[in-house]
Amino acid sequence: MLLIGIVAIFASLGLLFKALGVFGKQESVAAARLRELTESEVVVAGSAKDLHQASKGGLGYRLTPRGIVDKAERNYMLAGRPDGSSVAKILMQKVIFGAVGLGLGIMVYSSKGGLLGVMMLVGAPLLGYFAPDIILNGKAVRRQEEIQYALPDLLDQITISIESGTSFENALARTGQTGKGPLAEEIVRTVQDIGLGLPRREAYESLVARTDVDELRKFVRSILQGEEFGVPVSDIVREQAQEMRVGRRLRAEGVANQIPVKMLLPLMGTILPVLFIIVIGPAIISAIGQFKGA
Missing domain, CATH: 1.20.81.30 (Type II secretion system (T2SS), domain F)
Incomplete structure (x- = not known):
């Protein structure tokens, strides 16, 4: 199991180097732009269908379910197409980080075992796979706001x-x-x-x-x-x-009205225990002293 985890990590690093262009020929600017174009962008530029099909040649596209690809393309568009990124790179990151998480999970499970090992074996690949989606979705939401x-x-x-x-x-x-x-x-x-x-x-x-x-x-x-x-x-x-x-203005007032409710739980978790110790603590100490003296 440990050997499998190590192999998975090194394979993921190889994919990462390939995605970053460390090995192999660098992608041209025109090809990079072609990969970024989606059907919503090429109404004037030419045939949307041809360009959309041409952008599907990456490994990330082939290894990712269609529904997840559509969601990534939409979030990428809503995020304003960040510089230095593309849907193909994001999908490749999902595959790589998921594989790295799987390798780490296997290593922890092999060495530790138990509940922690099972949690790492299941949670690390999921976290690595969906982390790029979470980051991209956060950028999209901030841009919409x-x-x-x-x-x-x-x-x-x-x-x-x-x-x-x-x-x-x-x-x-x-x-x-x-x-x-x-x-x-x-x-x-x-x-x-x-x-x-x-x-x-x-x-x-x-x-x-x-x-x-x-x-x-x-x-x-x-x-x-x-x-x-x-x-x-x-x-x-x-x-x-x-x-x-x-x-x-109404949205700002709504957010302000939610502040007391959101502050209630932190207050209960921090202030109330201290008050409980201050108020009840002396009585408990006195009761313990009386029991010892009896």
Whole structure:
């Protein structure tokens, strides 16, 4: 068993070196970009089907179930496609870390045995396999929260630009260029998609798919419906900004209201035992003294 664990660890290290390009030819920039493209990105770039199939040649794709691959691709998109990473690398990390965890679990089980060995044998591979997913999901959630928080202020800027005589598209482009953060980056990309010839509705729907923020989805739906019924865009943007600002305040109040409940358990676990010792301790000591004197 110990030998199997050692072999598993060395095999995982070999896969890691291969994934990092220590051995073998480095992947070209074009090939790396091709691996990162998904169907949602290549509407203008070319055939989505061909590029999507071309990105499936990695070992991580072949060793990972389809459902987990889809979830990793979605979280990678929601996380903003972090620099230096790709879905293929993330899937390879899952395989490598899972194998390393399995090797460590086998080694601990062989040397220690018992409940600890069984827990390591089962838990270490699972933790190693799902650790990249947990990290990626955390990045995606933080990015969505940043977009959600910045959206009301961005809509205020768009409203000011529209009221000064700028069209909605130009106001959107100017706001994205002058802004910072993930929301501004997504706005700039949406404007670029429209400039490349992508229909506005598809560009807006792609923006919603890349972010998956309910407030942004509601705003896009309102803009599209307003264009259909001839409602002034400035009125829609102003109303949406006001509603989102109220929603942001309500969310902050909700978080503040949850603080006492979350603090209850730590207080009970730290302060109450000390109070119990201070209040009951002298009585216990006195009772022990009386029993000894009797």
